[in-house]
Amino acid sequence: MRLNDKVAVITGGGRGIGQGITEKLLAEGARVLIAQRQPLDAPLATHPSVAWVDADLSTREAPYEIARAAEDAFGGAHILVNNAGMMFEQSIEDMTEKEWERMMAVNMRAPVFLAKALLPQMRQRGGGSIINIGSIEGIGANPWHVAYCGSKAAVHGFTRALAVDLGVDGIRCNAIAPGWISSDLSADYINAQPDPTQAHDDLMKLHPTGRTGKPEDIGAMVVFLAGDESTFITGQVMVVDGGRTAKLPLPF
Template sequence: MQLQGKVAVVTGGGRGIGRGITEKLLAAGARVLIAQRQPLDESLGRNANVVWVNADLAEREAPYAIARAVEEKFGGADILVNNAGFMFELSLDEMAEADWDRMMVVNMRAPVFLAKALLPRMRQRGGGSIINIGSIEGIGANPWHAAYCGSKAGVHGFTRALAVDLGRDGIRCNAIAPGWINSDLSNDYIEAQPNVAQARAALLKMHPVGRTGEPSDVGATVVFLASDDAAFITGQVIVVDGGRTAKLPLPF
């Protein structure tokens, strides 16, 4: 298996995109520490290769607590997947400084300082792979997403910077920019539209591959970037969106 003997830390790895990432890492032979506030469900909770750490990434000490936990449980980490994040929709007129600050703390500060907390042991283990989950909204924008777009563009930016700084330590750093990925949240958004069937058809039309994404699509890309198959890839943002951002819009 591609990642046999490797240890991965996945923030928010128990549900949504994070769950797809965790399942693919496990299938590739890795052991996984999941850091999130919510307890694991029964399926993940009884897996001997999975450990859960209760962590709120808005807290300044969370990255260091996660690093201590993976050291105690597995002796350190070879792979870091900064997946956890959140999004809100607010116009600039409505947004307060506190709203902006919380977005940047969770979506940007936590990933950077979790990488910092894991670095010493990752170096001792001979290197590693850091994979940050960005977004196509770090490239384009939807309405009322100024804070989210800013945070994800920042994720793409610090990914490149860390790749430059950490390459000499044998640590690669890449980002994945997912497009529309099926989840309870995205499904609820479609179901809330006035004409659900029309909304679904229009959404599919945006994707040249003829479907929207699954968490496993992101998970498979994570496994590739974490593996030796990607040994010469660093500082990149890999778009996983079924061709959505490649397709020029037409007025009909």
């Protein structure tokens, strides 16, 4: 297995995209510390290679609590996956500074300072891999996503900057920009449309692959970026979207 003896820290690793990433990491032999507020569901809760730390990423203390938990549970981390994030739809006229600041705290500040908190552990191990989950909305935009798009574009930017700064330590930093990934939340969104069947069909037409993504699609890319096959790849934003952003829309 490609990640034997490696320890990965993943935020929000117990649900949605994060769970898909966790399951792929475990399948490749990694031990995983999941940092999130919700307790883990079975079978992750009882998995011998999984530990959990209760962490509120909106707080300034969370990155350092997570780093201590990684040291206590597994002796330190080789891999960081900054997966957890939040999203809301809000026009700039209605958005408050408090809402903006919370988005930036969770989506941007937490990943940056978690990388800082884990840096000594990665240096001690001779290097590592930081993988930030961005979004195609860090490249394009949907309506009323000023804060979300801003935060994800920032994730892509600091990914490149960390890659430049940390290369000397043997630490690579890349981002993944997922497109539409199927989940309970995305299904609820489709079902809330006036014509869910038509909405689903229209969504499929946006994807040259003929389908939307699955959490394990992102997990597979994480495993690649965490492993030895990608040691010459750093500072990149890997788009995983079934070709959605490559396809030019037509007005008819």
